[in-house]
Amino acid sequence: MMRVVPGGGAGACGVIKFSCNLSSLIHNFQSLNHMQNRLNSTEENECANCGNSFHGNFCNNCGQKIIKRFTGIYLWEQLREDVIGLESGLVHTFKELWISPGRMISNYIRGATKQYYSPLKYLIFWTAAYLISVQLLNRAEQNPDFLKSLLLHSNKPFSSEAFADFLLFFTWFMEQKSDFYFLGIIPFLAASCYIFFRNKNFNVTEIVIFFTYFYGQFAFCVMAVNLFDLIPTWRDMKFSSSIILILFSLLFFRMIKQFFNESWKVAILKGSGVSLLGTAMFWSLLFLVFNGIKYFVLLFWD
């Protein structure tokens, strides 16, 4: 038999009643919200981008988001989403690329692209940052007519003198236009990497994605080292290029190791092979282009 205790019963009932009211209040609020959402989503929108009619906040044909009007708040939201957002944010991608580059790039390649900054955007961002750091350092270009004088030199193309000219050109290219050098070598390293790791079943495009992220990360490293060079005593010690070389190797072998799921030994051996073959291919092409231009210049100059 159940004994009813009046006082306790009243108290419990009070609590229950209160919580009932609260939960119904929340329920009402939720259904109100729900109705509001339903109202929003039943409203037919015409896509400003492709003209498709759809319900909801995104076009189901092209993915365009509805933008009623551009406001300061909207721009701020966009910027925040782009830089620190967990979905496709720059900071998130940057962090993941340091912590676990292999997993991050593999995720991207198997199609989970939404949560990351796209490889090209990533590379362009850090290359721009690097170029700004170069501007800050204000390294004066030595002898702006250098390239012209080398090309107009009367040394015959493909001759041994022209080879010496090519080496001069190459040193100039590496020192003065290192950004072009590092961007230009990407397809060659990717082709070389494809050859060395063809048993891993990646296609060339997937490997280009790998190198694009890699060079984004490397451009960040070079920029950071450049910023240290703003300190005169540090700059005078001329450590920077050795540090950049060490960073390049560490970053490169670690990324290769994780991405292709190899041991350190294989990563370093094959990674060095990739680097050597890619560089050789790039230099050969530069050599051909340099002498080809020289050939035509001499042909039309006389």
Ligand SMILES: [Zn+2]
């Ligand atoms: Zn659309």
